[in-house]
Amino acid sequence: MRSFSFFQKVSRAFHDYPSLSHLIVVSTVSGGSLIAYSDAAYSDSNTPTGRHVVAADEGETKKRKVVVLGSGWAGTSFLRNLNSPSYEVQVISPRNYFAFTPLLPSVTCGTVEARSIVEPIRNIVKKKNVDVSYWEAECVKIDEQNKKVYCQSKQGMDSNGKKEFAVDYDYLIIAIGAQSNTFNIPGVEENCHFLKEVEDAQEIRRTVIDSFEKASLPELSDDERKKILHFVVVGGGPTGVEFAAELHDFVNEDLVNLYPMVKDLARITILEAADHILSMFDKRITDFAEQKFKRDGIDVKLGSMVVKVTDKEISAKTKGNGELSSIPYGMIVWSTGIGTRPVIKDFMKQIGQGSRRVLATDEWLRVEGTDSIYALGDCATINQRRVMEDISAIFSKADKDKSGTLTVKEFQEVIDDICERYPQVELYLKNKPMRDITDLLKEAKGDVAKESIELNIEEFKSALSQVDYEMKHLPATAQVAAQQGVYLARCFNRMEECEKNPEGPLRFRGEGRHRFHPFRYKHLGQFAPLGGEQTAAQLPGDWISIGRSTQWLWYSVYASKQVSWRTRALVISDWTRRFIFGRDSSRI
């Protein structure tokens, strides 16, 4: 806060003496690093001086309205990083808090408390010098034509029904996440628990305790008790696996002492449709996890596709032989993947994306087919442009002398822009592996001297024919959403500057350059906690780490990633509390 108010003072000094306003202050802060603070952009739009200059055009001086839908990873990281005062931001979300969702599986068993992983969104935005307001409501309709969103308050305002209101926007940021995907399997919606929201985790915790209390009641047969204590997890992804591991620990570290009568009857089953659990991880991690679960007595049924759920049984078909089996259960946690929310589906129809499965954006996170709507996080995917779609445009742009052939020199001049615009090219070179771009051209042309390589359009096409296979969709993780939020906030912060001096790659189809660099995801690794203080991690460079030390890495990463000092202190004290006193089993 101190350094911030220092900047505030400096900034006030600039406002008082406008002639100083293009100067750059370089100050050395403790630690020796340099901080550069430019007041230029600020003064253009917001200082009294700036206002006088553009007073003729009133539309210019008005702050532009940014509406952010959602308070999850994407929305919150956008809000935290937005620092240009030239926007008036309105946040609309049915949840007035940000939840640190990677700890949700820990909440299901009380390893950490729900309250420790949430931070009020008003708290997150209030420290900023940006004008942000928040409405606790759900967006029920996006009207792209009239630049409006229609919202509904969760709460009935009076006996007449729910409160509805509309909000105008200049820019709309859609970050409402996804919903659990039931794949329209009958009975899932009615009988299964999901694990997407904090309330879900709390509900699961209560249900686990309920099951143990229920199974302990007198006058029950052992079969009934077994059925009640049969916990089924559908989906062997990171969330499902972590929940199963947490539940196993909860039962074996805490509940066995309190429910000695039924301790041997509890059973955990994971149903996974694919051939392995944690299939997005390295095989070493998958193998370790499957073996650990086997030792722990967690029944992992691979190649099991759930086809129906009733209030008593879950039916699954075994891949291969197609055998159908029904298992009685006490509780099911459904964690198989994500689906699109209804409001997004409706919006997709409006903008001509009705036939798509997921909302598509360009590489700058702008929704395809719209001008001022951005979408990030789990609710959208980036529709990476294929090189083959643009191959002629790329060729003619690169062929500066319009000779009809491309020399190595000509190609080298645009290769950076190509790699930035089409990251699959870079990935292709890296994976082949090729030393540089010349190798790519050589492959097409055969073994000739570097200087004399010249490609016509057909040869160029064949040189790049394989690159598009390297395209990958980004996973639906907190990490992606958070990085997208940071990226978009930086674009918004530099909007005016970049409109004047575009910093992005060449426009191959059009003229000039793109305003911004496209979004690039930087994978920082992924954890898979497996219970019993064992965690697996796949770190950048395919570095694999498994075991107790990785659990401590997990603790430190998750503590450091907390959004506030309050939640950090609470999460750490929850972990400590668990070590000392175990997990609480009060049914509240």
Place this chain on the structure above:
Amino acid sequence: MRSFSFFQKVSRAFHDYPSLSHLIVVSTVSGGSLIAYSDAAYSDSNTPTGRHVVAADEGETKKRKVVVLGSGWAGTSFLRNLNSPSYEVQVISPRNYFAFTPLLPSVTCGTVEARSIVEPIRNIVKKKNVDVSYWEAECVKIDEQNKKVYCQSKQGMDSNGKKEFAVDYDYLIIAIGAQSNTFNIPGVEENCHFLKEVEDAQEIRRTVIDSFEKASLPELSDDERKKILHFVVVGGGPTGVEFAAELHDFVNEDLVNLYPMVKDLARITILEAADHILSMFDKRITDFAEQKFKRDGIDVKLGSMVVKVTDKEISAKTKGNGELSSIPYGMIVWSTGIGTRPVIKDFMKQIGQGSRRVLATDEWLRVEGTDSIYALGDCATINQRRVMEDISAIFSKADKDKSGTLTVKEFQEVIDDICERYPQVELYLKNKPMRDITDLLKEAKGDVAKESIELNIEEFKSALSQVDYEMKHLPATAQVAAQQGVYLARCFNRMEECEKNPEGPLRFRGEGRHRFHPFRYKHLGQFAPLGGEQTAAQLPGDWISIGRSTQWLWYSVYASKQVSWRTRALVISDWTRRFIFGRDSSRI
């Protein structure tokens, strides 16, 4: 635990050498106090030797079944203090935890978390050497004739409905507490929040946040916002007052920073039917509280009797002029007193107490009209026997020589028993004040020499004619319930011993002595937290303490009274967290 296992070893030694079993071990523990441990009762019923001796009568060797209904203050303190292994205890309660209810008002605003004030009942009882099992169920019927209780599990066992079962008892301990009393005022049940359970406190917390979010929504008039942010507390007792104070702090310390738009619109009103709030406290405390609330802007409406509640307004009649006024509100917390639960009402009809308002027990906490049923805590009151009812029996018991008159000497011989059996006599002497019993007799007889006083029955009646006015009902507090639980557990621990050697006062109506001393409540003082780190306390000896130092006394007393080290650590860390980070306003 160490001293306990020492006793276990000693006790085993006694079992191995039965001839030792009447010896009393006196050991000095650190601190210098003496602990006497008699193994006599133990070995009679439970040792292998004991079993052989009474093998002929199998009923004797079987553990007696004690059923405890409820896991609140009374039930839990009974369970914690019961240490005779000659019982088989079954606890039945719909809540599988004990809640430290005096901190419930703090939970309503997040000063402490709900989870920090609860401890699983299974955790509380598992450390004991007593055989205790717990069922999460509600007692729906007590069958006194057949010594059975009928229970219903809270959860549906299957689609057919709820699980029901019956439990036999030899002794029944009723400690199910009371329910909020709506006095049958229309609309209260539907529109008001109560504050008796942990869930109530959590619900109130969510509603407070909801109100602020709702009032912050766009397109509302100021009047609508004011209505939404009007918090009404009905009942100016300790709970209502503490809730109002907590809410005021929450709004003014935390919420004003997050909801700047509506901060001036929030309003708190206390409606109290009597002439003052906190009327059970000393007038100095009442005055201080009323003045503090006035300064804080909390509107205290005295002499206001609520007559009707609708979903929009609460209507109250002013005492005196009988004027009726209706106030729009956003949320009402109803905290006016306690009422009898339906299962108790039904039980009262069975045992001939149908015309009473509250279940009555004798001074030994045994339900009147029953043999083996005890009731304690808020669900019952002690029906203290009047001296005037027994006056002839007392006289004839005291008149040892059957002379028809009572001398001072004769009276002095039984006065201890009288004071124990009829505590109002002791209170009368203390309040008059009288040095000793002779003064009482003198008052009746006039100023004669002490030795020559002799009273006939009529004079004796007149001497004691005023004492019954000193009888007081015990308040419905945690303190009373806890002391009753401890008392009853001690009686149960010494049941066999005291059946042989009764330790209670003379039976004036019958022969011999009562088995046990009657229950005596020892008032340890009461706190009234008033917000802003100010607390009032009325301590024994009518010592009044008000202010910030009393708040710290409150902190230390409430921390020390916690039922486990876990909750103690959590409560203290919650307070610390509140000091550093404030209260959380996430709506979960």
